[in-house]
Amino acid sequence: MQSNQMNIMQSERILLRPWRESDAETLFKYASDPDVGPRAGWPPHKSVEESLEIIRTVFHNDTTWAIVLKATDEPIGCIGYLPCDIDLPSREDEPLVGYWVAKPYWNQGICTEALQLLIAQIRESTCIRSLISSHYLDNPASGQVMLKCGFVPMGDLHPNGTPYTVDGKAVRVLRLEIS
Numbered sequence: 648m649q650s651n652q653m654n655i656m657q658s659e660r661i662l663l664r665p666w667r668e669s670d671a672e673t674l675f676k677y678a679s680d681p682d683v684g685p686r687a688g689w690p691p692h693k694s695v696e697e698s699l700e701i702i703r704t705v706f707h708n709d710t711t712w713a714i715v716l717k718a719t720d721e722p723i724g725c726i727g728y729l730p731c732d733i734d735l736p737s738r739e740d741e742p743l744v745g746y747w748v749a750k751p752y753w754n755q756g757i758c759t760e761a762l763q764l765l766i767a768q769i770r771e772s773t774c775i776r777s778l779i780s781s782h783y784l785d786n787p788a789s790g791q792v793m794l795k796c797g798f799v800p801m802g803d804l805h806p807n808g809t810p811y812t813v814d815g816k817a818v819r820v821l822r823l824e825i826s
């Protein structure tokens with residue numbers, strides 16, 4: 648179900664809404680966890696000030712949402728899409744989807760619920776025809792979320808025909824797409 652209020656989506660358990668500066672402490676609590684950011688390609692947050700800066704910059708756009716648990720009104724994750732500016736073989740107007748959920752809430756279907764809401768919103772109110780995403784081979788939970796939401800595996804990511812590297816080390820990255 649989608650709310651009438653612009654840029655807010657909701658389902659039974661969660662609300663997707665823009666980030667607020669007042670979320671900084673909660674964001675730090677969850678995004679400082681070393682098991683979260685690195686699996687998505689970003690370093691753990693080091694201070695509340697850094698989390699606030701991320702809210703003011705990285706999260707400050709129309710296509711990034713806090714995943715808020717309705718029962719507690721606490722932001723417990725993030726989801727969004729942006730133009731694909733990394734070295735993925737994507738088509739024009741095929742944005743890249745990203746997400747994370749705080750570790751205490753893993754494996755409860757929260758991210759799947761958030762991604763389903765996002766896909767429905769994109770289909771209802773944008774001209775976007777397809778979305779792309781990717782995950783490290785050793786992060787199968789992320790791939791499972793995409794598969795449950797209808798993404799189709801497109802094989803390994805090999806930018807320029809070479810293996811993907813992180814900090815100089817070759818890593819397998821799987822690419823998925825939904826249209």
Ligand SMILES: CC(C)(COP(=O)(O)OP(=O)(O)OC[C@H]1O[C@@H](n2cnc3c(N)ncnc32)[C@H](O)[C@@H]1OP(=O)(O)O)[C@@H](O)C(=O)NCCC(=O)NCCS
Binds near residue numbers: 688757758760787
């Ligand atoms: C990936 C992530 C967002 C998933 O969030 P979540 O709310 O736990 O996701 P869901 O509960 O909706 O679905 C997780 C699915 O992965 C499955 N899963 C969990 N661990 C798994 C594993 N080791 N192997 C295979 N499947 C696994 C769960 O069983 C579940 O599938 P199911 O419902 O069919 O049983 C969360 O783990 C996370 O934030 N990780 C760190 C950041 C990250 O990886 N972001 C994505 C980068 S591409």
